[in-house]
Amino acid sequence: MKVTVLEKTEDTLKLRIENVRPGLMNALRRIIIAETPTMAIEEVVILENQSPIFDEIIAHRLGLVPLKTNYDQYVRPEECTCEGVGCHLCQAGFTMEVEAPEDGYIATTGDLKPQDPETIPISDKIPIAKLAKGQRIVAEAYARLGIGQDHAKWQPVSTMAYKMIPSVKVDTGKCYGCKECVTACFRKVFKMQNEKAVVVDELNCTLCNLCVETCDVKAITVTYDENSFFVTIESTGALPPEKIMEKSFDVIRKKYEELISLLPGRAPPLKKVPAKKKAPAKKKAPAKKKAKTTKTKASSKPKKKKSK
Numbered sequence: 001m002k003v004t005v006l007e008k009t010e011d012t013l014k015l016r017i018e019n020v021r022p023g024l025m026n027a028l029r030r031i032i033i034a035e036t037p038t039m040a041i042e043e044v045v046i047l048e049n050q051s052p053i054f055d056e057i058i059a060h061r062l063g064l065v066p067l068k069t070n071y072d073q074y075v076r077p078e079e080c081t082c083e084g085v086g087c088h089l090c091q092a093g094f095t096m097e098v099e100a101p102e103d104g105y106i107a108t109t110g111d112l113k114p115q116d117p118e119t120i121p122i123s124d125k126i127p128i129a130k131l132a133k134g135q136r137i138v139a140e141a142y143a144r145l146g147i148g149q150d151h152a153k154w155q156p157v158s159t160m161a162y163k164m165i166p167s168v169k170v171d172t173g174k175c176y177g178c179k180e181c182v183t184a185c186f187r188k189v190f191k192m193q194n195e196k197a198v199v200v201d202e203l204n205c206t207l208c209n210l211c212v213e214t215c216d217v218k219a220i221t222v223t224y225d226e227n228s229f230f231v232t233i234e235s236t237g238a239l240p241p242e243k244i245m246e247k248s249f250d251v252i253r254k255k256y257e258e259l260i261s262l263l264p265g266r267a268p269p270l271k272k273v274p275a276k277k278k279a280p281a282k283k284k285a286p287a288k289k290k291a292k293t294t295k296t297k298a299s300s301k302p303k304k305k306k307s308k
């Protein structure tokens with residue numbers, strides 16, 4: 001496999017990956033979208049809500065806020081020694097207490113105060129509710145690691161897409177310079193040069209074949225290499241895109257090891273699994289104040305408010 005970085009920014013990574021089977025490429029795409037864990041708010045306790053928005057909607061909006069994810073700090077609730085009840089090893093708390101100083105004040109993620117300074121919203125400008133003067137919202141929220149397979153709020157990416165690398169050729173012997181392909185190609189792959197069509201941006205081709213159908217002398221050939229891909233990963237901001245790739249390969253490796261261990265007579269020696277972090281015996285998650293309003297519930301679990 002050969003990987004070339006074409007472009008890298010804080011949230012986006014564009015790669016050219018060669019000599020890889022389409023199956024592996026698709027596995028990577030699906031695992032990044034559905035099985036790479038990130039933090040998201042899962043429980044919300046509404047203590048006071050004078051806004052015109054229902055508690056459930058506020059909880060839903062808070063759940064969709066992308067949070068910076070720190071894998072070193074938290075374990076998934078189902079792997080935690082608290083067995084999913086919620087402790088400082090598997091959940092991060094937030095508080096929100098906002099009173100509108102004027103009509104039209106917009107409560108945002110900037111009003112969400114994190115207990116862990118590393119687990120914070122990716123922006124403090126995401127709107128939560130528009131309030132009239134004097135209206136208040138008081139709430140607590142609890143974020144956990146989860147995966148996109150359970151809810152889209154845990155997806156680490158807004159885009160994970162790939163396409164096979166195209167190859168566009170013009171037979172200049174046949175081309176008589178009618179310009180039809182230049183007009184037909186909405187991706188601006190061609191331009192005219194010396195009365196002939198020439199390829200100027202091959203990677204931009206979407207393999208739609210419009211140019212091939214347009215050219216009446218069959219001067220254009222569009223093909224692709226099915227083992228080479230142009231990959232775009234756009235993070236929600238929860239993790240750097242290269243960290244998302246790294247984590248997704250960990251997930252693939254784990255699946256592969258599990259599969260191998262299930263083959264009769266092929267079981268490799270079991271890897272030593274690092275011991276789970278121990279939760280302190282008596283240290284509890286921050287006490288939740290008694291809610292004045294009804295708890296927001298969106299799941300069948302009793303006493304839990306879901307942000308879904």
Ligand code: SF4
Pocket residue numbers: 170174175176177178179180181182196197214215216217218219220
């Ligand atoms: S459509 Fe065919 S003939 Fe016309 S400019 Fe393009 S390649 Fe040449």
Ligand code: SF4
Pocket residue numbers: 168184185186187188189204205206207208209210211212222
């Ligand atoms: S296949 Fe489609 S996108 Fe590609 S060069 Fe032809 S018209 Fe443009």
Ligand SMILES: [Zn+2]
Pocket residue numbers: 077080081082083084085086087088089090091279
């Ligand atoms: Zn826990």
